[in-house]
Amino acid sequence: xxxxxxxxxxxxxxxxxxxxxxxxxxxxxxxxxxxxxxxxxxxxxxxxxxxxxxxxxxxxxxxxxxxxxxxxxxxxxxxxxxxxxxxxxxxxxxxxxxxxxxxxxxxxxxxxxxxxxx
Numbered sequence: 675x676x677x678x679x680x681x682x683x684x685x686x687x688x689x690x691x692x693x694x695x696x697x698x699x700x701x702x703x704x705x706x707x708x709x710x711x712x713x714x715x716x717x718x719x720x721x722x723x724x725x726x727x728x729x730x731x732x733x734x735x736x737x738x739x740x741x742x743x744x745x746x747x748x749x750x751x752x753x754x755x756x757x758x759x760x761x762x763x764x765x766x767x768x769x770x771x772x773x774x775x776x777x778x779x780x781x782x783x784x785x786x787x788x789x790x791x792x
Contacts (some may be wrong), residue, residue, distance in 0.1 A: 689760045706781040716755040717786050720770065723753050724788065735790055738763040759786070766791045 724731050730749070737745045747761050750770075759770040769790035774782040 683733045702781070709774045709782045710784070712756050713774060713782060713784050716729070717770070717772060717784060719753050719755060719781065720750060720759075720786070733767070738768065 724734070734746060734749055737749070743761065743763075746763065751758060751762060757774070759772045759774050762769040762771075767787055770780075770786040770788075772784040772786065773780065
């Protein structure tokens with residue numbers, strides 16, 4: 675009877691052939707990280723504003739529940755953001771998609787989801 679694994683009878687483990695990798699050039703990676711900094715600051719502004727203001731949060735949720743997208747966007751944009759996120763809401767929360775609109779290569783994307791229901 676044969677073993678289910680044909681390599682079990684070899685005295686040494688099977689080694690896969692050597693793989694050639696591209697040379698690492700971190701400049702694009704560094705540039706993307708630098709472009710993320712203002713996006714992260716804007717995400718922090720929004721989360722801080724929501725967490726510190728009961729009235730703001732209640733009004734935002736009420737407008738979202740009434741499907742008043744433009745009013746929700748205006749409330750968020752009035753916080754003083756340098757990046758305007760794409761705003762969506764679902765029955766369970768707020769979804770903000772941040773992108774660096776100055777960069778055509780889409781190097782920097784951030785999706786922020788803040789739940790308000792189960």
